[in-house]
Amino acid sequence: MHVGNYNLDIMKKLFIQSLFLFKKGFLHKKNTIICPANKFVITFFIKLIKLGYLNNISFCTDALRTNKQYIKIFYKYNQLGYSFNNIIIFSTESRHYYKTYLQILILKKQFNIGLLLFSTSKGILTDLEIIREKIGGFLICYIY
Numbered sequence: 001m002h003v004g005n006y007n008l009d010i011m012k013k014l015f016i017q018s019l020f021l022f023k024k025g026f027l028h029k030k031n032t033i034i035c036p037a038n039k040f041v042i043t044f045f046i047k048l049i050k051l052g053y054l055n056n057i058s059f060c061t062d063a064l065r066t067n068k069q070y071i072k073i074f075y076k077y078n079q080l081g082y083s084f085n086n087i088i089i090f091s092t093e094s095r096h097y098y099k100t101y102l103q104i105l106i107l108k109k110q111f112n113i114g115l116l117l118f119s120t121s122k123g124i125l126t127d128l129e130i131i132r133e134k135i136g137g138f139l140i141c142y143i144y
Contacts, residue, residue, distance in 0.1 A: 015040050016093050019141065022073060023087050030075065034060055037071040044117075044140070045073060047124045051115065052076070053083050053143060084114075088142040091119075097139040104130050107139075114144025 018035040022045075025033035035041070037059075048054045053076060060070040076083040090097050099107060099118070107116060108127050116127035118137030130137055 011038055011040055013093055014038050015044070016089075016091060019044075019089055019091075023089060025073070026075065026082060026084075026087060032072055032074050034070050034072050037069045040119075042071060044124055045071065047117070047126075048143075051126070084143050086144060090139045090141055098136060099139055100136040101130070101134050104136065111142055111144075114142055116142050 014036050015038070018037065018041045021033055021035040042057070045054060045057050049056065055074040055076045057074065058072045060072050104116070104118075104127060108131065111127075117140045118125050118127070118130055119140055120130065120133075120135055120137035122133065122135065124140070125133070125137065
């Protein structure tokens, strides 16, 4: 049991680290960034590609051969700059926000311009997908 929780904590930590690297790259106007990856990280960034916020991701090999997986993230630009204006990260290692379906309806009214992303039992879903499915989830971030 302890080993399973330990692995889950490492996965969460890796995801949060990747999310902050993603925001840091955006703030420093980078074209690409490289961040550590696991299945959840890859799923999150593939979702951002499908939603039109990123161009692509590619897998990188570890130069030190420590068997760690990395991905290279390619930011997407339009005429005005990035394909998004900002990202607000809600989840951290010590802070997780679970929102019920009804709470998400209220949040959607407050954050009506951008996109809220949630981690759910059905994977990573947007606010609109969660409302359609009528389920709750952990709030990851807000992109606008």
